[in-house]
Each structure stands twice: as C-alpha cells, then as structure tokens.
Amino acid sequence: MIPKILIVEDDEEIAILEKDYLETCGYEVIVKNNGESVPEMLFTGGYDLLILDLMLPGRSGYDICREIRDKIDIPILMVTAKTESIDKIRGLGLGADDYISKPFDPAELVARVKSHLKQYERLTAHAASDGNAEDTENVIQIGNLRILAKSWKVYRGNEEIKFPHREFELLKFLAMNPNMVFSKEYLFETIWKYDYVGDSATVTVHINRIREKIEEDSKNPLIIETVWGAGYRLNL
Structure with a gap:
C-alpha cells in the first residue's frame, strides 16, 4: 500500500518542491495551503504522515497539532x-515527532519522511502482533501505573492513558530497564534510530509529555527522574 502524505504549507514553491520530491519516491501526496479543515481531513483521509508548517493562514500548525495529537497516531x-529553540520546543511539546527548519535540503526531508514511516510501520506492526494478553510477565507495575508491554497500553488505576507510539516506546524502554541512567543521546539513537544527527532536546520534550501523563506532579517527578549531567532514570 502506497503511503499517503498530507503537506500543509502556504508557500506554493516550497509545497511544490516537497510534493515533487516525495512523489518521485513513490508516495501519494496531497497539498493544502491553509490550516482550515486540516484536522477533519486527517480524521477521515487515511493519511500516514503529516508535514505541517507552523505559520499558516486560517489555523496555525500549533493549533492543528494540539487538536489532533492525541486522536491520530501518525x-x-x-x-x-523559525529557528528559535522556543518554537521548536513548543512544536515538539504539542506532539510533533520531528522538526526541520527552512531552508532545508529536500533530500534530508525525504530521508526523515522515510525514517518516520519505517519506524511507525515497525511500531504499529509490533503492537498488532503482540496481541492483548495481559499475563504477568508482560505487565510492568509502578505504583498504580500499569504498563502492558505486549498490548502497548498504559493504565493509571482503571483509566487507560493514551500514548502515541513514540512516547510509548520511550516509556516502555525505560520501564524495561529500570533504575538505570540513560543519556538523552543514547535514548535518541535507541528510540528514534535516525541515520542523521538528531537533537536530543526531542527526548527532553517527549519525557516531559510522558511525565504529564503518569506523574502525580510532573514538576516534581518521582517515576522518571532527571539525573543531572547524565540523563534519565525510571525508578522502580
């Protein structure tokens, strides 16, 4: 099945360039030049990946990301x-998986798209093949938090907490390697598996998103601890 990509970009030249390069690689590509109705398109259009400009007429990329992130796992x-770190962190904090600044090399864009699609395909296949068995060896219990490693689900008490695949894989990795400290760089290489130099700030933002979902007080986390100068540790 041919992956279907939605590009939301108000700069026509950039949109055409992105579309041409991706179509050359065999992807089906749809382009929209404003933010209006984008969530509705994503909810019903069967897209596999979203390339989203931040500054858009109608509705900003930030607003779109905020609306769809916990409803669509692509x-x-x-x-x-924009190149300021605050914009990057804000975008990642709202659930973006990656970030690329204009001007960029189209070949790098294609490489990142391929990497994300491959990774999400692997994660989705893994989740589907693991089934829904909740036997003891596949459940990690941390206080009232229950992580089902095989069915890719997380519960706090009886309430299920929704996690995009990338966040779940990061949480699962830490939970399956408890009480060990991992650097941001190691986590980035392990979870994202990019063949280009990544930004470890991505890990920090994803850790913060996970903490907001599992910690009683995300500002004073007890489950996922920051070990200053070294990285992160999940306490079990």
Whole structure:
C-alpha cells in the first residue's frame, strides 16, 4: 500500500518542491495551503504522515497539532522558517515527532519522511502482533501505573492513558530497564534510530509529555527522574 502524505504549507514553491520530491519516491501526496479543515481531513483521509508548517493562514500548525495529537497516531513533521529553540520546543511539546527548519535540503526531508514511516510501520506492526494478553510477565507495575508491554497500553488505576507510539516506546524502554541512567543521546539513537544527527532536546520534550501523563506532579517527578549531567532514570 502506497503511503499517503498530507503537506500543509502556504508557500506554493516550497509545497511544490516537497510534493515533487516525495512523489518521485513513490508516495501519494496531497497539498493544502491553509490550516482550515486540516484536522477533519486527517480524521477521515487515511493519511500516514503529516508535514505541517507552523505559520499558516486560517489555523496555525500549533493549533492543528494540539487538536489532533492525541486522536491520530501518525508521524508529524513540523516545517518552519523559525529557528528559535522556543518554537521548536513548543512544536515538539504539542506532539510533533520531528522538526526541520527552512531552508532545508529536500533530500534530508525525504530521508526523515522515510525514517518516520519505517519506524511507525515497525511500531504499529509490533503492537498488532503482540496481541492483548495481559499475563504477568508482560505487565510492568509502578505504583498504580500499569504498563502492558505486549498490548502497548498504559493504565493509571482503571483509566487507560493514551500514548502515541513514540512516547510509548520511550516509556516502555525505560520501564524495561529500570533504575538505570540513560543519556538523552543514547535514548535518541535507541528510540528514534535516525541515520542523521538528531537533537536530543526531542527526548527532553517527549519525557516531559510522558511525565504529564503518569506523574502525580510532573514538576516534581518521582517515576522518571532527571539525573543531572547524565540523563534519565525510571525508578522502580
């Protein structure tokens, strides 16, 4: 099945360039030049990946990402002319998987798209093949938090907490390697598996998103602890 990609970009030249390169690689590509009705398109259009500009007429990329992230689990690649760290962190904090700044090499964009699609395909296949068995060896209990490693589900008490695949894989990795410290760089290489130099700030933002879902007080986390100068540790 041919992957279907939605590009939301108001700069026509950039949108055409992105579309041409991706179509050359065999992807089906749809382009929209404003943010209006994008969530509705994503909810019904069967897209496999979203390339989303931040500054859009109608509805910003930030607003779109905020609305769809916990409802649709597909890779979101944000594209923007802004280079300030705060914009990057804000986009990642709203659930984007990756971030690329204009101007960019189209070949790098294609490489990132391929990487995300491959990774999400692997994660989705893994989740589906693991089934829904909740036997003892596949359940990690941390206080009232229950992580079902095989069915890719997380419960706090009896309430299920929704996790995009990338966040779940990061949480699962830490939970299956408790009381060990992992650097941001190691986690990035292990979970994201990119063949280009990544930004470990991505890990920090995803850790913060996980903490918001599992910690009683995300500002003073007890489950996922920051070990200053070294990395992160899940306490079990």
